[in-house]
Amino acid sequence: MSYTQRILAEVSNKYPHQVFFLQALKEILHSLEPELTKNKIYEEHSILERLVIPERSISFRVPWVDDSGKVQVNTGYRIEFNSALGPYKGGLRFHPSVNEDIIKFLGFEQILKNSLTTLAMGGGKGGSDFDPKEKSENEVMRFCQSFMNELYRHIGERSDVPAGDIGVGAREIGYLFGQYKKLTNRFDGVLTGKGLRWGGSLVRKEATGYGSVYFAQAMLEGKGDSLEGKIACVSGSGNVAIYTIEKLYALGAKPVTASDSKGMIYDCEGIELGLLKELKEVQRVSLSEYAKMRPSAKYIPIEEYTKGRNEVWSIPCDVAFPSATQNELNGADAKVLLENGCICVSEGANMPSTLEAIDQFIQARICYGPAKASNAGGVATSGLEMSQNASMHSWSFDEVDEKLRGIMRGIYENASQTAEEFAERDNLVLGANIAGFRKVAMAMIEQGVV
Structure with a gap:
């Protein structure tokens, strides 16, 4: 049994009901097989064993009061998966389908996606089974405030910087940031996807x-x-x-x-x-x-x-x-x-x-762009928003758009060239996974067993 097969079997036995996480894991580990076979340093340092388990998994109760005065309760999650390359970075998803399995799969994918951008970002994800659809503005606000009452303990501009995702747009980010500011008395770049008037980046929505x-x-x-x-x-x-x-x-x-x-x-x-x-x-x-x-x-x-x-x-x-x-x-x-x-x-x-x-x-052999490469534009621009916040500057739409175009072309070229090393230039699944993995794995090795 190969290294990847052993790890997949162990995780499958441990989390048999986490179907989305296992699907993501199977796709990634299968494509990493040639790299892991060629270079034994990863197995010697137990990289896969460490990579597949989040550094920190947080779940919490989110009580809020609806417009009729009834108390409602949802579950919130933040999974801080890997920080080898920088602060945890990944969106918050508010949707009835959200559970630990969904957040783990998204957070695991985020590790390699963020690595491919070349920006200093680790991988994480969060959210809740709350559904903002058909909720009033006040109900959405009260939920977001309650959600942040717990989340604020775990995030920071140098530790974990959430963004938006399904069900979390500029409105929700605004309510979340407002509550964070009230709780901490700090105006940090702790969330991305913010309004343009108060630290957001042009092109982030697009x-x-x-x-x-x-x-x-x-x-x-x-x-x-x-x-x-x-x-x-x-x-x-x-x-x-x-x-x-x-x-x-x-x-x-x-x-x-x-x-x-x-x-x-x-x-x-x-x-x-x-x-x-x-x-x-x-x-x-x-x-x-x-x-x-x-x-x-x-x-x-x-x-x-x-x-x-x-x-x-x-x-x-x-x-x-x-x-x-x-x-x-x-x-x-x-x-x-x-x-x-x-x-x-x-x-x-x-x-x-x-x-x-x-x-x-x-x-x-068609042109196939896997998500961790082709949809990295959102988190890449979140990283650019973090840079603007840190320097207290803002860039024009055209400047950010051009940086985004360059990042996406760089991801393609990196994935394509990496795939070509294994005589599979058209296989960007293999190329993207190996290119993203190499950077994270070597950082983990250089930082020791932590």
Whole structure:
């Protein structure tokens, strides 16, 4: 039994019900096998044994009072996974699906993702099973204040710097920061995704979406191609999807889909970006409203999806951007995408493709950008926000955007060159995982057993 197989077996036996964490672990460890076989220093220093266990796992009760005066209780989490490269960095997710398994998988992925950015950031993640949807402003504020009443003990600008994620946007970050400031009497750069008036960075809202498009462009250029004239399918309709669509238009592609928890739209003339922003960023209503206003659009409710499939990926396209949530693109979806001529998949969400789908993309030798590489734009710009806070400066939109573009191209080149060492230049899963792992592992070795 190899080193990676032994570790995977041990973790699987210890945490058999943590399916998302084990899925992420299996994908990463499998791709690390060539590096670990070639270089025994990692096993000699028990790097995997130390890497798969968080340095610190925190869970806590979050009581809050709803508008009717009833006390509600949720569970909060912060998993500080690895600090070998810098302060823990990773978002807070507020969604009913959140549990320890989800946060562990996200935090583990964050270690290598942050390493790839080349910025000084460790890996962490947090959140709660609280659902901000259909809550009043005051209910969201009271929840965030209660959440921070515990979280503030564990975070700091040089120790752990959370950001936003699903369900946590500028509004929630504002309430969280306000409570942190009240509790500590400090105005620290302890959260990223802040408002522009009080320490936030331009491009932060757009960064993950922009970054996944920049990564796709880099992959295509590596094969002498570009996004110009390409038809694109995008899933989701939150920040990642909206700004993926925006940047696709800027680079000459035509995005034709978007989706939410209730269904999807297909607009053969191209998604009307202004309308999408109005419905999702302002009105916060279902995408079914989009089809009512655009004759060229077709709305498909989730009840009409083919069993076991996500209908977004049934639309013929050249490039695909899964930008909603984990495991939204399975083996059956991947088969249809490839049959329809898709030549590039760039992941904007965290682990949106199943292992079966990933295997098909790699075997087909298409341009495939795994999430830890292609969606690193969000955390990269969070790192840039930290830099601006530390220096008490702010950069222009174009300056931050150009830095983001450079970081994403650097991630692609690092992953591609690393994969080429193993004669698998097209396998960016292998290249990204090994490149990210090397930096973290060597830092852990140099810092001793801690």
